[in-house]
């Protein structure tokens with residue numbers, strides 16, 4: 001993809017008909033069904049054997065006024081025959097269902113790229129709502145791009161006429177007409193989509209037939225219309241991927257399945273306490289349906305109750321999980337301190353979004369790293385992990401469960417709005433290949449003396465986990481400072497020092513039980529290392545790949561274990577002359593790395609609510625290598 | 630107790646068996662001692678086991694309670710005991726869960742959780758120690774403090790309307806509501822037993838004397854000399870009489886209002902009979918203005934409905950019934966395809 005992108009980055013020449021990868025963006029009104037269209041188009045890419053990555057970008061308002069720029073919903077998919085790691089820097093094709101969609105998206109289109117616009121929506125009213133005085137189709141302002149404008153609305157109405165739908169319902173089929181055209185453009189099989197429509201509208205066969213007719217009409221239009229150069233067929237070869245069973249999966253789905261798998265590997269039932277919040281709700285929705293896997297989901301009255309109920313469930317012997325986004329995590333802070341103090345397992349998922357405060361609920365950011373590592377009162381260390389892609393969520397969620405139960409600690413799992421909603425093809429693993437880590441509850445009644453709930457494993461310092469209901473082991477725990485092993489209230493100075501040190505050592509010692517930091521690309525030393533975490537993985541990987549192809553001495557390190565950090569990370573970073581840290585925040589990992597290792601980490605920051613572009617990181621690599629010093 | 634041996638409590642235990650070896654740290658003379666004693670006296674009589682019993686508390690003087698009970702105990706954070714208890718009970722419905730809270734903990738910082746615990750009807754016992762003051766933080770006005778309460782935070786007297794805990798509970802949808810007094814050692818265990826026997830959330834408000842910051846705030850009805858005329862202990866199916874049977878409550882003829890009448894020669898005609906399932910009557914009793922009327926005490930409301938955890942468990946079971954928990958199959962669901970060495974095929 002990077003090569004293909006470079007080829008076209010500054011050129012306006014028409015692209016080849018046989019590209020490595022293509023980026024298509026569907027944009028329309030919230031009610032136009034763009035997410036659905038994009039999702040189905042992605043499926044057709046998967047079935048054609050392409051690798052892909054998607055990025056949905058929808059408005060915060062559920063039903064924003066029709067035709068407005070803030071009501072535009074977009075879905076971008078990057079698919080190709082090579083390794084695809086991002087949703088693509090710049091669309092090659094933009095499908096704009098109305099003036100507002102054109103206005104808000106066309107600037108991202110690569111020069112020379114193709115715009116397909118539905119002129120049926122370009123009436124005076126819609127133009128005005130989008131802030132156009134003259135239609136951009138007529139005034140030559142789109143000269144940098146190839147424009148294909150025709151009345152998709154009218155063509156759709158014509159196609160579905162036999163089914164006698166009302167005007168509004170008939171127009172709803174526009175997205176399927178557009179999908180049909182897109183399928184033709186990339187020479188895709190329509191059969192799976194037709195099957196999907198029949199299934200989706202099983203209860204309303206007329207609607208199914210109308211949508212199928214629209215889909216077919218769009219496809220036929222591509223085949224027969226004499227439009228000339230702009231509309232043509234492109235061939236994207238299948239990617240050479242590892243053979244096996246694949247499915248498309250979003251980060252939200254992958255993370256939920258990983259939690260269930262983790263609980264199963266631990267031999268525990270899973271309890272989810274959650275409160276609705278964007279963009280974390282998909283985890284609640286997914287887990288609420290999995291009761292046969294021993295999942296209890298509890299929609300609490302607020303974020304605090306959600307985490308507290310999860311803590312209560314862990315105390316009672318289940319795997320407590322809570323899921324939220326930054327503002328909700330802020331509310332949970334005090335309870336996280338309680339879980340740290342009482343040394344109970346707990347998995348806390350943070351699907352990060354733009355902040356602070358309400359911030360940008362539907363936009364992505366990774367600005368909760370400080371909150372995850374430091375954001376509680378007192379010295380309150382907990383494990384922090386991050387996911388780097390939708391498919392990665394599965395394994396990281398299992399790892400979060402493992403560390404939580406094996407070390408009796410809360411674990412914060414950082415994902416973000418981009419990962420939660422983006423989809424990728426996933427080579428589905430076999431659960432038999434995962435090593436189980438069954439929890440053993442403590443049941444042994446001491447032969448003499450009292451039972452001490454804080455008795456610890458001498459190596460890991462983890463305390464015993466006793467389920468209420470166990471005879472002979474009644475005990476009390478709580479948030480007040482407690483005696484080292486008795487758990488009784490203890491305010492003594494030396495004891496608090498010892499307990500604070502113990503809580504800290506317990507977490508830092510986990511560095512001995514996680515893998516060393518690996519190098520994603522490049523040598524283990526040299527001129528420059530680009531260090532990332534979370535969803536910047538794709539763009540960093542591609543940028544470094546491209547820089548290395550130019551012969552530059554640069555490596556990529558991507559950190560999954562953010563607290564404690566891997567044991568070898570300091571030495572690894574110090575083996576490079578320069579360290580560059582791209583982040584979708586104002587430099588949080590950069591600060592942590594400087595603090596922990598005294599390395600001169602340089603930040604590259606972006607907080608626009610949009611993921612990094614490959615080109616942005618590549619430019620920063622060039623600049624950093626060119627910089628003296 | 631049990632200094633050198635593991636804790637085992639025999640069937641047919643004594644109240645002492647339910648006490649820990651921890652030094653009790655309430656102020657000498659605090660009403661909490663009496664409540665603790667009443668709870669420890671109740672436990673042997675309700676046929677539950679210490680290892681199946683969990684006391685969950687929030688923060689405040691009352692919330693130290695779990696440390697003194699030889700059961701499982703969780704001293705949590707301010708206001709959140711109902712939320713923690715919800716997780717405990719959902720994870721293991723077989724546990725016998727008691728929540729210990731206070732007026733600040735349960736009705737101020739934790740008011741929202743209390744509302745939802747009661748409306749959901751989680752099968753727990755909530756013992757709310759109401760002393761109309763913040764004790765542990767040294768005497769500020771609380772949400773149950775009467776207007777005009779002078780405290781360090783309200784030096785010129787509080788101006789905000791207090792909440793009536795039991796009326797709040799009724800409004801929230803509680804199905805068991807009782808009131809007691811810390812020193813009422815005869816009645817308290819009976820109330821606790823009834824609360825324990827009730828399936829669903831049982832809300833018990835206990836007037837508790839904070840001798841340091843709000844001494845005798847309830848003396849108008851708790852003092853021995855006031856007990857007769859100022860306390861009415863209600864009982865389902867029995868007439869609403871008090872002051873040694875010399876006074877009773879009846880409906881004002883032609884109005885939906887209560888009034889106190891004298892009972893002459895034991896003639897209780899016209900006196901209302903208590904019906905603990907009659908929500909309208911219960912509401913009137915809970916909101917009777919003290920002074921003109923006595924304080925209504927005892928089990929005032931009880932009208933069971935299915936409990937939250939029972940319904941959650943039932944739904945979990947019915948939805949899961951007949952489904953196989955096959956993780957490999959689960960992760961293979963969705964839009965899928967198989968990549969063979971050369972070509973691709975849809976599954």
Ligand code: SF4
Nearest residue numbers: 656659690764839840
């Ligand atoms: S401050 Fe009041 S409520 Fe608290 S222990 Fe002392 S007397 Fe009891």
